[in-house]
Amino acid sequence: MEIPEENTAKRCGRKVISLEYTSMDLRNWCDIIENASRKAGLDFYPQEFEIVDYKDMIGYEAYSGMPSRYPHWSFGKSYDKADSLYKYNISGLPYEMVINSNPCLAYLMKDNSLLLQILTMAHVYGHNDFFKNNRLFKEGTRASYTIEMFKNNADMIREYVNDPSIGYNGVEKILNSAHSIRFQANRTIGMAKPKDDAEEPKDDLIAFIVKHGDLEEWQKNVLNIVRAETAYFLPQIETKIMNEGWASYWHYKTLNQLDLSPSLHLEFIKRHNDVITPLVGMINPYYLGFKMFQDLEKRYGMDKIFEVRALERDESFIRRYLTEELCNEMNLFQYAEKGSNYVVEEISDHSGWTKIRSTLCSTCGINMIPNIVVDDISKKDNTLVLRHIYEGRELNSTYMEATLKHIFDLWKYPVELNTVIDKNKTKVCCEESKKISYTTLR
Structure with missing residues (x-):
């Protein structure tokens, strides 16, 4: 666990305020949280934390958390946008960022308060458990090879960029095209590849073009890199609600069991409510997932939530376990554009809640694309x-x-x-x- 040896400081306008904890405090709390998570039944990869400043966090966010990734203008665009929004206080930054790898790597913002570090570490252990045990990640990714895969891909892309016969413009053109169709791939995660090479990959556009297109070898390699990295991210897209709900459920459960001081506990309640606050005009995945896992524990017990965590994706999770009572409690409704206005189509009553559930299923995960x-x-x-x-x-x-x-x-x-x-x-x-x-x- 990489933690600064000295007290960190918090940027607050033009003031610099010394934070109230040391690296040893964070190490101690990390041990406490890890033991509590393991005792509660979570099963996770070895966990590593790295404390980063806001510039590093913006950079990691732009590159989807990867310490090493191939160069492309779209990542720089993401960085500039996030940096500008943060500087002008239009939006904040993630409390943490977690990579599906073995060991699991997570970044924590050094500007966070002690309580926020405690909460986010507990949240990270929930993600870690989900990465290790949900079937989409087990069948669709190789956690022990994650960091190496992204580094090798970046090295290969840079070799092509530095090759005078190819150059940056040649690589960029292929990457631009590959990014535009990267999600037009097989949507059944973990499905075995056909043994018969004659079978056409008609539901995988990049694979089809690689097989039948008139491309040079390096161009095929670039396309296959984009295809492989997209496959790594697909389980995260397919389980956003479950994954964030699971992590939120466990940070809430863990911190309620810790011996927090009154001031820390008060901040915990405030921070947790900030995380799961319903959003206007859209679904907060933290809120929906958190409420559904709480409801599953109440109705079926702890064994059931671990079973659901292992087997489902967002679409099946919502279709099977979002109830009429939960729709009413969360006041879910559905609206649509009618002419120049938006009007409510369905509300969470006895006749409308199933349509709302169906809409959620048809627009979550890869179904958005x-x-x-x-x-x-x-x-x-x-x-x-x-x-x-x-x-x-x-x-x-x-x-x-x-x-x-x-x-x-x-x-x-x-x-x-x-x-x-x-x-x-x-x-x-x-x-x-x-x-x-x-x-x-x-």
């Missing part, structure tokens, strides 16, 4: 024919056209997408010179 699959390759002109699996939500035309152009850059031949626009079946084509055309099908 449109699903595009390969239909065919035209024998006439090598056109790549794609199909949007339409489930009632139309594609954003600006993003759709830009993405088709990126696919064209990779495929190098015309690209055709079949989708639905204004309730009509429509064929959208990106042809030579990247011209976009629309054809309504009858």
Whole structure:
């Protein structure tokens, strides 16, 4: 556990206020929290903490927590945006950031108060347990190889950037296109790869282009790097509500069992309520997950919550365990755009709560992202024919056209997408010179 030896200080406007704890205090509290978590039944990887300042936290946030990741302008854009929002007090920074690795690595903000460090360490042990035991992480990632994988990928990308025959612009162009379609992959985490090499990866767009596209070896390697790193992040996308709810449930349970002083306990209640406060116009995953795990413990007992933690993802978690009573308690409702206004469509009454639950299921995790699959390759002109699996939500035309152009850059031949626009079946084509055309099908 890496902790500064001297007292840290807190930035507060133009004032610098000495914090009230030492590195030894944090080590002692870490031992207490780890023992309490283990006694409660949590099973986690060895845990490492690193104390970082706000600039480091912004950097890690921009790179999704990875200490080493390949260079790309989008990460710099994320850093500048977060840095500006923080400097002008428009938004804050995460209390912590946790990496799904073995050992598990977590970053703590050195500006945090003692209580906030205690709470976030307890929160981290909840995440650690979830990473180790939820089936999506067990089947879809290799925690012991995480840090090494990202470092090796970064080294390979930098080699291509430094290669005079490729250069930064060549690598950037491939990365731009790969990022635009990285989530158009197989959505069944942990599914075994087909042994028959002849079977087409039609639900994995990058894999299909790597296999059938006219690409150089280094370009295929860059695409496979993006594909592998996306697969690492997919379980986190699919379990955001469960993962944050589980960590919040355990930091709340753990700190209530610790011998906190009255002042620390008062701050704990305030901080916890800040974490799970319902948000206006959107779902707070910490709040929804926390309330659902509390309800599961109340209705079924502790064995059940550990079983749910191991087996479910957000969609199945909500569909199976979000009850009418919880919907009413949380005052969930559903609204939609009607003309120039937004109106409430459903409320959490006896007739409407199941529709609200279905909407949550259809918009959580990877379901937030449109699903595009390969239909065919035209024998006439090598056109790549794609199909949007339409489930009632139309594609954003600006993003759709830009993405088709990126696919064209990779495929190098015309690209055709079949989708639905204004309730009509429509064929959208990106042809030579990247011209976009629309054809309504009858």
